[in-house]
Amino acid sequence: MGTRGPGVWDCDDFDPFSSEVKPRILLMGLRRSGKSSIQKVVFHKMSPNETLFLESTNKICREDVSNSSFVSFQIWDFPGQIDFFDPTFDYEMIFRGTGALIFVIDSQDDYVEALSRLHLTVTRAYKVNPDINFEVFIHKVDGLSDDHKIEKQRDIHKRASDDLADAGLERIHLSFYLTSIYDHSIFEAFSKVVQKLIPQLPTLENLLNIFISNSGIEKAFLFDVVSKIYIATDSCPVDMQTYELCCDMIDVVIDISCIYGLTGDEVGTPYDKESMAIIHLNNTTVMYLKEVTKFLALVCFLREESFERIGLIDYNFHCFKKAIEEVFDMRLKVQRSRKLLSQRRATYCLSAIQNGNIDSVVH
Ligand SMILES: Nc1nc2c(ncn2[C@@H]2O[C@H](COP(=O)(O)OP(=O)(O)OP(=O)(O)O)[C@@H](O)[C@H]2O)c(=O)[nH]1
Ligand SMILES: [Mg+2]
Numbered sequence: 001m002g003t004r005g006p007g008v009w010d011c012d013d014f015d016p017f018s019s020e021v022k023p024r025i026l027l028m029g030l031r032r033s034g035k036s037s038i039q040k041v042v043f044h045k046m047s048p049n050e051t052l053f054l055e056s057t058n059k060i061c062r063e064d065v066s067n068s069s070f071v072s073f074q075i076w077d078f079p080g081q082i083d084f085f086d087p088t089f090d091y092e093m094i095f096r097g098t099g100a101l102i103f104v105i106d107s108q109d110d111y112v113e114a115l116s117r118l119h120l121t122v123t124r125a126y127k128v129n130p131d132i133n134f135e136v137f138i139h140k141v142d143g144l145s146d147d148h149k150i151e152k153q154r155d156i157h158k159r160a161s162d163d164l165a166d167a168g169l170e171r172i173h174l175s176f177y178l179t180s181i182y183d184h185s186i187f188e189a190f191s192k193v194v195q196k197l198i199p200q201l202p203t204l205e206n207l208l209n210i211f212i213s214n215s216g217i218e219k220a221f222l223f224d225v226v227s228k229i230y231i232a233t234d235s236c237p238v239d240m241q242t243y244e245l246c247c248d249m250i251d252v253v254i255d256i257s258c259i260y261g262l263t264g265d266e267v268g269t270p271y272d273k274e275s276m277a278i279i280h281l282n283n284t285t286v287m288y289l290k291e292v293t294k295f296l297a298l299v300c301f302l303r304e305e306s307f308e309r310i311g312l313i314d315y316n317f318h319c320f321k322k323a324i325e326e327v328f329d330m331r332l333k334v335q336r337s338r339k340l341l342s343q344r345r346a347t348y349c350l351s352a353i354q355n356g357n358i359d360s361v362v363h
Contacts, residue, residue, distance in 0.1 A: 022064070023073045023099030023197045028121055030114050031056060031080025033104040034139045034181065039063070039077050041181045042190050043227055048181040056080070071194060071224045071231055071295075073099065084124055095128040099197045102135045107152050107178075108143050115156070119163045126172050134174045135193050136160065142180040149178050184244045191229045200327050204232035207327075211320045215313045216306030218285075221246055222324075223297045225254065225271055231296070246299040249287055253277045271297075280304070288313070292321055293328070 027035040037051035043065055057079045066072040076094070084091055095101075103121060105114045118136065125132050138156055141149050157176050164172050177189035195201055204222060212220050212234050219242060221230040228247045257270035275291040286307040288300045298317070307313075 022066070024094075024097050025073055025075050025193065025197075026094070026098055026101045027075065027077045027104065028082070028101060029078075029080065029104035029137075029139075030106065030117060033080065033106040033109075033114065035080070035104050036061075036077050037181050038102075038104065038137070038139070038179075038186055038190075039075055042186060042229070043075070051181060065227070071198075071227070071229060073194070073197060084120065091124060092128050095125045095132065098125065098129060098132050100133040100135055100193050101125055102137055102193060104137045104139050105156065106140050107138045107149075107156075108140045111156060115159050115163065118160060119167070122164070122172060122174070123167060123169060126169065133193070133196050134172065135189075136174050136176045137179045137186075137189060138176060139179050141178045141185070142182040153178055184240065184247055187228050187247065188238075188240065188243055190227075191231070194229050195231060198231060200331065201232055203327055204324075205235060207320055207323050208232060208234040211316055212300070215300075215302075215316045216309060217300045217302045217313070219301040221299045222292065223250060223299055225250055225295055225297050242301060245281075245287065249277060249279060249289055249299060250297065252279075253289060278307075290317060292324055296324075 027039060029035055034051075036054050036057050037046075037048070040046035040051060040054065041048055043063070057077055059079060060082075061077040063075045063077070064073075065075060082089060101121070103118050105111050105118065122134050125134075136156070138149075138153055141152070144152065153176055157174075160174055161170070164170055164174075175192075177185070177192070179186045179189045198204070208220050208222065211217070219236055219238075220234050221238075221243075222232045223230050223246060228250055230243070230246070253275060254270050257275070261270055271291065271294075273291055275289075275297070277287075277289040279287040281287065284304045286302050286304055288302065288307070290298050292298050298320070302313075
């Protein structure tokens, strides 16, 4: 374990024996590329305009995100000027526990420097931990026309891949996303990043596929209500408009419930077991939202004629919900046994150190 540089960490609660197995998502990129804005908009509901007043980050800010049974990770927001050659910056330790590295590039700025920084960061991280998912956010695309966006993405993709190929590292895979905090693209991109870190994803997708095919539903999403990240969807392709409608529906449900919901002694949370909503769109499509767990909602799209069989849909939903609970229980059991194992290991290490038997710890 390397030393920790003064001022680099936001808090001193680092525990080398921590039993919590939370994947780490790093937000890296040049200064003012938009890292903190992304974190604040997605996880703190900050309005995009407010980000204009954010101060530059001067130390690593760590935040736990454990809203839902499945979405549980740490986000580390880095200062833009981080220096890999600074001996107080223990990048080996940081990259070792990292699940995803999001590199943010400001598309409205000249990106030559950003690309060389991306190359340096990715190659360093890969050497320490080849299992990291490398995600490149081509950010602030709100000012660009559609053609311009595609052109930028193609250019950045080509240059970044060429740099890796020149270094003989073509096996490193980079994923690219066009993002902006001024629309839903940032939530959609984050959803995809997070989904890759959920080991149960294939099971969740499978359950959704079975549910929709037996219920006459066209599309279904499993949403984390607080962050509006969708943690899984069925295998039909996702279009941006559908995703935006889901986000709007969640906002309507939560906002109405917060404003007009019960208060005082009868108080409930704005989102609970009873939460559900039905919206008939003007194109014979129905949107149906239902609570799955304390933090998750299912949002479905279906034709009006299919919605007439609501009894069948609700029965299938009941089975789907039970299956999700079982997956969640299994996950909890695995986490508990890992925790126990890690505590035993820590106790063993400590007693070996106290007895001066360091060799048995090292081996
Ligand atoms: N147009 C536009 N501006 C954005 C977007 N995201 C962030 N910004 C702006 O970019 C500026 C810098 O944002 P920050 O989030 O502070 O950038 P940072 O990468 O955290 O910067 P450092 O902490 O200095 O490394 C702010 O004025 C934001 O309002 C976006 O999607 N579109
Ligand atoms: Mg910042």
